[in-house]
Amino acid sequence: MPYALEALRLSGDRPLTDREVKDRVFDLFGLDLPVNVVSSLIGRGAKQSLVKRAPRTRELTLSEGAAAKLPDIASQQLACRREQTALVRGLISFAQTRFEIEWDETTAETALVDYIESHAVSLLSFSVRGRNPADYEGADQGSGYIVAAYIALVAEGNPSAFGYLDQMVKGSMLASALYLEVPNDVQRRFRRTILYLDTPICLRALGHEGSDAQEATQQVLRLAMSQGASLACFSHSVKEMRGILEGTKVALRRTVGAESAMRGVATHFRSSDYNENDVNLAVERLERDLDKVRIRVVDTPEHTTHFGVDENELEHVLQEKINYKYEHTLLPDLNSLTAIHRLRGGESGPHLETCKAVLITDNSALVRASRSFFNSGRHEWPLAMLDHTLAALVWVKEPTQAPDLPRQRIIADCYAALAPSPNLWLKVADEIDRLDQRGSISAEDVALLRYSNEAQQSLMDMTLGDPRRVSPKAISTALARARESAAAPAVDEKRQAESRAEKAEEAEAASRFLAHEKASEAQALRTRLDSLEARDTRRVSAIRKSAERRAGALGLFVKALVVVVLVGATIAGIATFFPVVNEFILRPLRLPILIAGAVAFTISILILAKGKSILEYVGIQQAALQARFEKSALQRAGLVEAEQPQDEQHDGA
Template sequence: MNGTSLVGYAILRANFDSGRPNYLDNFLEFAVDAVRISHPVPAAPEAVSSRIEDKFGITIPTLVARNILRRAQRLGRLDEAGNGAFVCSKSEMSTGRSVSADFDKFIRQENQVADRLIDYADASGLAARGTLNREQAAALIGAYMDSHALPLLRNAVQGATPPRRLDPGENYLVSCFVAEAHESDDDLFNRLVEIAKGATLAAVLRMDVSSLQASLKSLTIYFDAPLLIDLLGHHGETAQSASRDLLALARGLGARTAAFSHTVREAKSILAAAQAQLRTGQRVSETFRAAVYFLEGGMSPSDVEIAIQRFDDELDGLGIEEREKPDTYHAYGLDESLLQDNIRKAIHYVNEAALRYDVDSVSAVHRLRQGRPGETLERARTIFVTSNHDLVMAANRSREDAHEYPLALLESTLASLLWVRSPTLADSLPAKKVAATAWAGMQPDPARWSQYLAEVERLEERGSLSRDDAVLLRLSSESKRELMREANGEPDQFAAVPPSKLVELVKESLAEPLREQVKALQAEAQAVADASTSSIAAAQEDATSERETNRVLRERLEAAEAASRSTQVEDRERRVRLWRKAGRDVNRAMIIALWVVGVLTLALGLFPVIAPNIQMELPAPWAAILTIGGGAVIVVGLLTQVVGGSLREWLSALQKPLALWLHTRRLDKLGMTVGHEVEVTAEPELAAAPTS
C-alpha cells in the first residue's frame, strides 16, 4: 500500500458513480492507462497489474487483470499483440482520454486530506510534531480505509492479499481524525467517505470475483443472536439502525433472512440474564450490552419480560424466518471437534452453552451447503453473519475446502458486499460505516479494558478508590475515551495511567462542557453589559427628566387626593346628616302615631261606658268599629300581660328599617347610594309616648 491509493480510490469511486454497466468496467480505465504507458511495447497482465498498484495503489489480481484487458479488447480500446499481451488500438490512441489526465486533480485532493491529518496529529499531540509527512499521512489514511473496507474477508478467501496492518497507535490516530471530521467538518468527512467507497470497491475486486450482477435469490443469511437483539433495538438505536440497514440491503437484493431456532433461544436467554440482573440488583458489567441498555433506559424486569414474550412476533414482522438446523450431519458434516477447538482458542466463553450455540450455527451453515463449496457469495447458498470478529476467524479456519466461500462474515463486511451490488438501496451506509469504524477505533481492546477494570475493582476493595469513582470508571463512556487518549491508543500504555489519574481526567472531561457553557454565558452577559454602557448617560438624563416629571405629577396627585378626601368627608357628613334626619322624621312620625292610636283607643274604650245608649243608635258600621276598638284594647292589654313589653317597645323595632327605607328613597332622588353611615351612626331614640 502506498500514498497514491487515495488517488486510485477517488478515481475508482468516480467511475462507480458514473454507473458502469459491469463491475469490472470500473477498473477498465486503470488497465488501459497501464497499457498506454508502455505503448507501442505490448503489456502483459502481470505488468498491467504491477503498474496499477504502483501508480494508483490498487491491487488487481493477475487473473482479474487478464479479464479486464480482454473486455477492453472487445470494446475496441485494446488490441492483442500475442502471448497474452496487449497494445492500445488506433482509435484509443487518437481519441481515447487517459485517466492520468485527472491525476493531478486527485493528487491535490489527496494532499489536502493528508495535510489535514498532519495538522490534526500536531494539534492533538497524538504524534510528535514534525514526525508525520504528507506521504506517510496519505499512506496511513489509505491503509486505514483498506483494512476496514472488508475486514477479515480477504484473510478467508484463498490467495487474497492481506492489507497492511496498522499498529494500535496509528489506528487510534486516524480513528480520532475521522471522528473529529464527522463531528465538525462535513466537507472533510464526505471526502473520507468517498475514499472509503473506493477502498470497498477495490477490496471486493481482490476476492477474485468476475461479476456482481448475479442474483442473490438463492442465498439465505442466518443472523447471530446479538444481531437479532440489535435488530429489535435492545442494544440501543445506533446498533438497531446499522443492523436494519443490513437487513434492508439483503432483502432488497432478493436474499432470504433467517435465524436458527437455537440462535433465537440463545438471544432470549441473553435477555433473560439481563432481566435476572435487574431483578437481583447485581452489578451490571459494562460489556453486557443488553443489561446496560435496560438499566440506562430505566426499564424494570417486567419490561424485559414483555420484550422476551414479543421476541418471536417482532422477528417475524421483520421478515426473519426461524428455522431448525439440518439433521444431515453424517452426509455433509463438518469436523465439529476441530471447529469447537478453534472457537474455544479464539474466544473465552463464560457460558459453555454459548460455545455450543456458535458451533451448531457454523456447522449448520456448512451442512446446508450440501458439499458444494461455492466460491462467490451468490453461490454460497447460506452464510452466517455475526458481529464477533474472533468467531469469524475461527469458523473460517475450520473449513474443509480452502476454496469454499467463508462460512461466517462480519455484519460490516456483508453490508459492504451488498452495498457494492446496489449502492442506491442504502446510500447512507458508507458514511455510517466510516463513522462507526472511527468510533470503534477509539475504544480500548475489550480484553485490555477488562484487565484495567479488574485493577479498578481491586483498588475499590482495598479502599484506595471510592465506590463512586469506581462506578464512574466502569460505566462512563468518557473513561474509555480518556484512557485511550492518555495512552495514545496503545494498549501497552494502559498500565501507565493509574485509575486515580483517570478519575480526574474523566471528571475534567465531563466538566469541560459545563465550563464552556459558563464561558458562553459570561461572554453573552459581557456583551449585554458593553452594549448598555453606551446608553447609561442617556438613561441617566432620561431618569432625571423622569424624576422631575414624577415630582410634578406627584404634587398634582397629592392635591387631587386632598380634594378627594375633602369631598369624601363632606359627602360622609352629608350622608350622616341625611341618615339622622331620616331617623328623626321616623321617630317623630311614630310618636305622633302612638299618640293618635292611644287617644283613639282610650276614646273607643270609654265611649261604651259613658254613652251606651248612643252606641245602640249609631249606624251599624260605626257600631262595629266601636266594638272592634274595644276588643282591640282588651287584646292589647292581654298581650302586654302575657308576652310582656308595651306597644311602644314593639314599634321601636320598626324604627331603623323605616328610617333606612326613608333614607334610601331620599338618596335615590339625589343620585346617591347607601354607605357606611347606617352602620356607624347610633339609632335615634323614640320620645316618650303613651303606653297602652
Template sequence: MDKFLVNMAIVRVNLDRKGQDILDNYIPLVHETLANMENDIFSVDEFKTRFVEIAEFSIPTGAVLALLKRAMKKYELLIKGESGTYIINRESLQTSGYTSVRDAEQRKYNQLVSKFVRFCKDELDLTIEHDSAASYFFEVLFDLAPLLFKNISDAEKLKINHSDKNRYLVARFISYANNADQESFESILSFVRGSILTETFYYSQNPTDIENKPLRRVVVYFDTQFLIRLLGFSDSALCAPSQELWEMLKEMQVKMRCFQDTLDEIHGILFAALNQMDSHGRLKPNRPSDIFDYITQNNIKPSDLTIILNTLEEKLKDRQVYVEPRPKLIDAYSFDHELLGEKLSTVFELQSEKARQHDINCLQAVFQIREGRKQEYLDRCKAIFITTNSQLAQLSTHFFNEQYGPSSAAVCMGDHVFASLVWMKSVKKITDLPKDRLVANCYSALLPSESLWSEYIREVTRLQDQGAITQEDYHVLIYGMASREQLMEHVFSSDDNMFGSVEEILDRAKREYTKEVNERLSTIEGVATKQSDIIDSLVGSIGRVVETIVLVIILCCWVIVLGYALLYTSPTSITDLKSLSPKSIVFLVLLAVTLLNLIFGIRLVDVCRNIANKSGEAVKVWIRNRYNM
C-alpha cells in the same frame, strides 16, 4: 502506499452516471497500465504484472480478463491478438484523463495527511512523520475490505505496523473530521468507497456477476450481535449499518433467518440482565455499547425488559427474520469441531465455552445446508452465516479453506463485507452506506476492547473494595462516557499498565464533567437570559398597548364630558346648582378640574397618563403571576 489510496479515490463509485457498472470504474487504471506497457502486444500475465505496479494491489485473473474484455469492446483500447494476446490501440489511449484526475486526488490526499499529522500533534501531543502517515489510514481497510488488504503490494509491511493504537489514532481523526472538517472526511470516504468496491473483485470469477445475479436462492442467517443491533439495542452508530443491510435484503426479497440457538442466546443475555438488575439494581456492561450498557444508558426498567423478552421473536417476525431450528447433525456433512474450537479459543480468550459452541453450531448448520461442499458463487451458495465479528469471519474462512479448498462464498462472512456485496447488487443503493460503515468502524475503534475493559473493571472494583473511591466515583468510572474516553486516551498515550491509573482517569473524567457542566450551564444561562429578554420585551409591549388604550379611552371620555358641559350644563343662576341634577354635577366636576389646573397646575392629561400607567403595570403584574414568569 499513498499511491494505492489515491488510486482507490480514483476508483470510487459514481452512481449518477448512467450505463456504468463495476468495471467501468477501473478503466482509468487500465488506461494508465496500457500506456506504460513496454510492448504493444502483451499477454494477460504481463498486463497483470504491470497493473500491480501501477495500482499497488493485485486482483484475481478473472477480474483482469473482465477488465480487458471491457476495455476492448466498450472503449476500443485493445484488439484481440493471437494465442490469447492483446494489441494496444494507441490512438484511443490519448483520450485518457487519468493523469489530471490522479494529480487532483494526490493534492487532496496530501492535504489530508498534513491535517492528520497536525491533528495528532495538536490534540494528542504525538509526532507522526509525513511519510509514515499513510500506514495509519490502512487501518480503516483492515475490517472494511479484508481481502483487498491482503492483496495490497505492501500488505506484509502493513500487517507488521497494524495495531490497536494506530487504529485508535486514525479513528480519533476521522471522528473529528466527520464533525468539524468535512473536506478531510470526504477525502477519506472517497478511498473507502473505492476500497469497498474493489473488495467485491475477490468474491466472484466474473466481477459483473456481483451486480447482475440476485441472492433470492440464498438464505441469510444472522448471528446474535447482528440481531441485537438490528433491533436497536445498541448505540445508533453501530445499529445503522445492520439496519441498512436488512433494508437492502428486504428490498431484494432475500430470505432472512436465525437459528433457535441464536434466539435462545439473546434470551439468555436478557435474562442475565434481568437477574442482575433484580440483585444489584444496575447492570455492569461487559463492554461499552453492549446490550447491558444500552439498558443502563436508556434507563430501561425490569418491567420494560420483561416485555422485550416476551416479544423478542415477534419483533424479529415484524422484520421478516424468522426463527428456524438448527438441523440435526449429519456425519457426512460434519467438520472437525474440536480443531475449529481450538483455533477460536486461541483468538477469543475471554469467550465462554457456551458462546464458542454456539458459533461452531451455527457454522456447522450452514455448512450442512450447503451439503458439505465449498461454494464458488455467492448467489448459489444456498446459505450463509453473517456476523458482526470480523475475526470470526476471517478465522472460520481460513479454517474451511484449509480443510476443503478456497471458496468465493465463505460459510461465514462479516457484515461489513457482505453489505458491500449486497450494496453492489441492490437496485436502490443506499448512498450513505459507505459513510455509515466508516463511522461504525471508527466508533468501534474508539471503544475499549473486551480484555481492556475487563482489566479496567477489575481495577475499579478493587479500589472500591479498598475504600479508595466512593460509590459515586465508581459510577462515574463505569458508566460515564468521559471516563471511557479518558481510559482509551490514557492507554494509547502511555506505556503504563492499568494499575495505578484509575485515579488519574477519574480525575480527568471529573474535570471533563465539570467543564461540560459549566459549558452547559453557560449555554442554559445564555438561553434563559435571551428568553427572559424576549418575555420582558413582550410583556412590556403588552403593557404599553394597554397604557395607550386606557389613555385614549379616558381622554375621549373627558372630551365628551367637556363638550357636553360647555353646550348643555352651564347654569343660568347659582341656585340651579343646589338641585344636583346630572347637568349640575357635570358642571361642578368641570369646575373642579379647571380650578385644580389654575391653582395647582394639575393637567387633565397628566392624570389620564397616570391612570393609564397604573393600568399597564397592573396588566404586566397579572401576566407574570398568571404564567409564573
C-alpha cells in the same frame, strides 16, 4: 477499464501485451490486477472500438481517436492526491493534539489506508494480494483506534474532508471487485443461501445500539435481500438476545456487575433515558420486531453423527482465539458454527451466493477461529464472515442501489471502534475488581469507572483500545477524568449562579442609570413644556392685544360714522320741513333725504327706547369683532384647532 486504457495511451505507439498492460497499471496506479482481469477489461474496450489487438501477436494499441475520448486520469489523480495529503496531515495533527503521538506522513497514510482496507474491503483478505484476515487483527486497536477517532471527528465537523474519505471507501470497495477469480462473479446472485445473523448484528438491525448502527446494518441486509439472499437467526441467538436485554436492567440500575456482552445496548439505552419498562417491552416484542425486518427465527439443527464435529476441540480453539471469560458467552458462538456446518451438509462451494448458509458476525476473532478449525478444505467458503465483508460484496454488485452504504458503514464502524471491546472491558473489569478488593478505590469510584462515558473515553484513549495496555495508571487517569466530569455539573451550576448574580447586578446598575436618564429626560421635557407654555401665553397675549387694537380702531370709526350719519340724517330730515332749506336741495332728493332722516330718527328713538344708546350697541359689536379677530389669529398660529364647517359636519354625519 480507464486504467488499462491509460496505460496503453502512455505507451505511445508501442504495442503492449496483456501482461505488459498489467505491469503498467501496477506501476502507474498501484493496482495489482490479475492478467485475466486485464484481458476482460481490454475486451470491453475492444467492444467499444477503443482498443485494437493485432491478429498474430495479440499485442494491443489504442484505436485512432480513442485517446481523445479517455478521461483526464492524471488531473484526477493529482486532485485526489492533494485531498488525501490534506486528510493525512489532519490525521497527523489530531494524533499529536489528542494522543501526543508523533506521526510522519508515511505512518499516518499507512494507518489510514489499513483502516479503510480492514473495514471496507475485507474481501481483499482472501484475494490474490495474499493478505490473510489475521493481518487485520486488532484493526481497531492502536493506530486503528486513532484513525477511527479521527474519522468520527471529521464526520461530525468537516463535510468536505469526510466526502473525500467516502470516495476512498467507495473506491476501495469497487477495487475489491477486480480481484475476484472471475470478473462475472460480481454479478452472481444468491441462490438458496441464508445469512444467519449473529446476536450483535440482530440487535443493531433492531436499533438497540443506536440509529447509526441500525441504518448501516439494515442497508446491507436490504441490499443482500434484493440480490436473492434470505435472513435468519438461530433460536439460541434469540435466547442470547433476551439475556442481553434483561442484563441491561442491571446496567440501567448502575448495579456493579459484568456487562461486557451488553455494553453497546446498555450504553444506548442509558443515553436514550430508557427505563426497565422499555426493556421489558423490547424483550416482549423481540420476535415480532425480528419478523418486521424479515429476520426469520429458526430452530438450531439437531446434532448428527455423520456431520458431527469435535466440539471439545472447537471449544478449545474458540477459547484460545477469543479468551471467553464466561461459558454462557462461548456456547452461542460454538452452537452457531456447528449449526452452519450441519446446514451445509459438512461442505460448501467457493462462492458466498451458493454456500447454503453462512454466519454473519462482527467478531473478527470468531471468524479467525472458525477458519482455523474448519480448515480441511471441505468448506471452500468460510462458515463465518464479517459484516464488513458482506457489505463490500453486496455493495460492489449494485453500488447505485445504496450509494450511502459506504458512508454509513464507516461512521457506524468508527463509533463502534470508539467503544471498549468485550475483551478490553473484561480486562478493565478485572482491574477494577482488584483495586476495589485492595481498598484502593471506593464504591463510588467503581460506579464512575463502570458507567461514566468520560471514564470510558479516557480508558480508550489511554489504551488505544488494546487490552494489553490496561494498567493501574490508565485506570487512575480515567477515574480522575470521571471525577472531574462528575463534579462538572456543580462547578457549572456555581458558575451559572455567579453569572446570574453578575447579570443581576449589571441589570440593577443599568436600571438605576436608566431611571436617572429618564428623570433627566422628564425634567428636560417639563422645562421645555414650561418654556412652550410661556411662549404660547405671550403669543396669546399679543394676539389679544392686536385684536383689541384692531377692533377698537374699527369700533371707533363705526361710532364716529354712525354719529355723523345719524346727526346728519336727522338734521337733513328736519331741515326739509323748512322752506328755506328746501330751496337749496334739488327736488328729486328732497323726498329721499326726508325719508332717511325719518328712518334715522326713528332708529335712534327705538334704540333709546330699549335702554341702549347707539354707541353702546357699537361697543357690543366691537367686542364681538375683537373675539373673531382673536380666534382667527389663534387658529392661524396653531394655538387652537380650527372649527369644522357646518356643511362638512353634516356630510360626516
